[in-house]
Amino acid sequence: MSPRKSAAEARRTRERIVERGVAIASVEGLEGLTIGRLATDLGMSKAGILGHFGTKETLQLATLDEASAVFLRVVWQPAAHETPGLPRLRAVCEAWITYLEHEREIFPGGCLFTTASVEFDARGGRVREAVARLHRLWRRRLVGELRLAVTAGDLPSGTDPEQVAYELVGLYLALNQAIQLFADPLAPDRTRRALDRLLAQA
Amino acid sequence: MSPRKSAAEARRTRERIVERGVAIASVEGLEGLTIGRLATDLGMSKAGILGHFGTKETLQLATLDEASAVFLRVVWQPAAHETPGLPRLRAVCEAWITYLEHEREIFPGGCLFTTASVEFDARGGRVREAVARLHRLWRRRLVGELRLAVTAGDLPSGTDPEQVAYELVGLYLALNQAIQLFADPLAPDRTRRALDRLLAQA
């Protein structure tokens, strides 16, 4: 029925699949993201979906990549122009809070990375490795900013960047839980207070 | 073939189902816990499994209850006899770290509460409510100990117990991720260092 589209249209179709995939996976998880559900939502056949990826695992990896792009666009980009070190880190932290507060408008079911991390942390496979890689990458970026902050003198010279990054990630895991599970409106301010205690020793 | 067992045997069968359910769910999630998998693992029929619970949702709730009992037994009980307030809280925190470090011996796939929290935080239903209730209960217990610590003078009078409990939970979410996803052997010590900074202002 629907025959071959132009290469450009096909690319657009693939984008639509991945975008919808991110939305579904943020609610149902990357395993709960099924081909049939995608096909129904997009008014396509299952074969039409799978044709773009070959296997479900590849679809999951593509979904993860898209989510990563969204995260960087929303959390990193707005802060990228700030002066590297503590100022930029501060800006990133604030954007990160905003991201988690309003993520329903981006990911209907909350941060896909947190979901995927917990979903795959007890399994093997390429998806698990991709999730771990993305988390490592992000943590490394945080550590980098912290290091700059230390050498710039914005943080005490005794500061352990890895340690601070570790605690930082914990704060955002707590924030995600408070928002998603408890719908706690106080959580963003709690996070800010904890951040101040963690970073404001200039 | 296998006919009626005595009431005691039936209770034991139910226990075996729930215990195995906890092990499976800690790896696959509470949705990934399937009747067929349980039946195969236990050498029973699917009907035999479901007969004890009626629906999968009830099975999930029973699994969650068992996991809760295990958690309290491993994390709370060993510390329960300590003097209430900061000493007991310290003991609980150390037991909590030990629990997450060695949880593979308890839950093959990591802390079931963290898994369930993320798995159901974007859905409705009784399981989600049960997960939220258990998390709230635990957090309330932490807040109670913190309050005692403040009135005992072991923490500064300006301390906000809710705030500290919030950050505490974040630390353990980070620890769970570091252990399960990254297999990071440094994480327990990082957690202890963060705990000291958070609590040791006596």
Next chain:
DNA sequence: TTAGCTTCCGATCGATCGGTTGCTATATTC
């Protein structure tokens, strides 16, 4: 001893899972 309750099984249900196949119709390439 017997009647009834309960545990558990084997079989089966409709739905859905990920994935394959054969095909059509068009875009692209030569």
Next chain:
DNA sequence: GAATATAGCAACCGATCGATCGGAAGCTAA
């Protein structure tokens, strides 16, 4: 303009999902 490559569909595959059914078998109370 002919040959080729390809997007997407309809139909279907075996496996598995949660759930239901009638019956078999033994515990338990009368």
